[in-house]
Amino acid sequence: MPSYTLSINRWHKVAERLSKAYTELSQSARNAYTNTQIAGFLGESQVERLRESADSEMQKLFRAFEIQDALIDLRRAIGEVNAKNGVSLELAQYDALMRRHKLLEIILNAQTSDMVSLSEIAMLPNQIMGDGLYERSRSKIKVKVLENEHETRLRKEAEALLAKAYALADRINDLNQERMTLELPEEMASVAGL
Numbered sequence: 001m002p003s004y005t006l007s008i009n010r011w012h013k014v015a016e017r018l019s020k021a022y023t024e025l026s027q028s029a030r031n032a033y034t035n036t037q038i039a040g041f042l043g044e045s046q047v048e049r050l051r052e053s054a055d056s057e058m059q060k061l062f063r064a065f066e067i068q069d070a071l072i073d074l075r076r077a078i079g080e081v082n083a084k085n086g087v088s089l090e091l092a093q094y095d096a097l098m099r100r101h102k103l104l105e106i107i108l109n110a111q112t113s114d115m116v117s118l119s120e121i122a123m124l125p126n127q128i129m130g131d132g133l134y135e136r137s138r139s140k141i142k143v144k145v146l147e148n149e150h151e152t153r154l155r156k157e158a159e160a161l162l163a164k165a166y167a168l169a170d171r172i173n174d175l176n177q178e179r180m181t182l183e184l185p186e187e188m189a190s191v192a193g194l
Contacts, residue, residue: 002183014192017191018070022067074182107154121143
């Protein structure tokens with residue numbers, strides 16, 4: 001079995017390509033085995049074509065399993081190098097920063113000019129109570145509960161988080177320049193474009 005020496009970044013690309021091939025092969029087999037339909041019997045040649053198709057899909061299914069096994073080995077090797085280099089921790093930190101940034105962006109992007117601030121609520125007409133119930137047919141007014149000084153603070157925080165995440169992504173990329181040698185069957189190497 002041939003050996004290949006590539007950077008961790010390149011091995012990630014190999015894993016992506018193998019994963020794509022696995023998905024295509026497994027979906028093809030799944031569709032053939034779960035969604036083959038006919039309008040009626042057209043003769044023995046129809047049955048023979050369906051058998052040939054089933055045999056071909058069986059080969060695709062077992063090829064998908066081989067690719068999946070190679071992917072497991074590849075991801076395990078990448079994980080070991082990442083753990084050794086501290087990339088796993090860096091990736092967890094990057095994920096946390098990006099999730100926090102996304103939440104802030106959602107909150108900040110939801111602040112619109114048609115919202116009424118807390119200080120403006122008292123200027124709105126009173127809600128009328130009839131028959132012991134408040135009128136529910138009246139349209140609702142969007143209230144901006146995020147005060148301007150807090151909004152400014154959150155915008156600065158979002159910018160700082162993004163800058164920190166970019167710096168961390170660059171550090172992860174630098175760590176992923178390390179080279180790693182792995183054996184890969186020629187068929188898998190071909191699928192991955194090596």
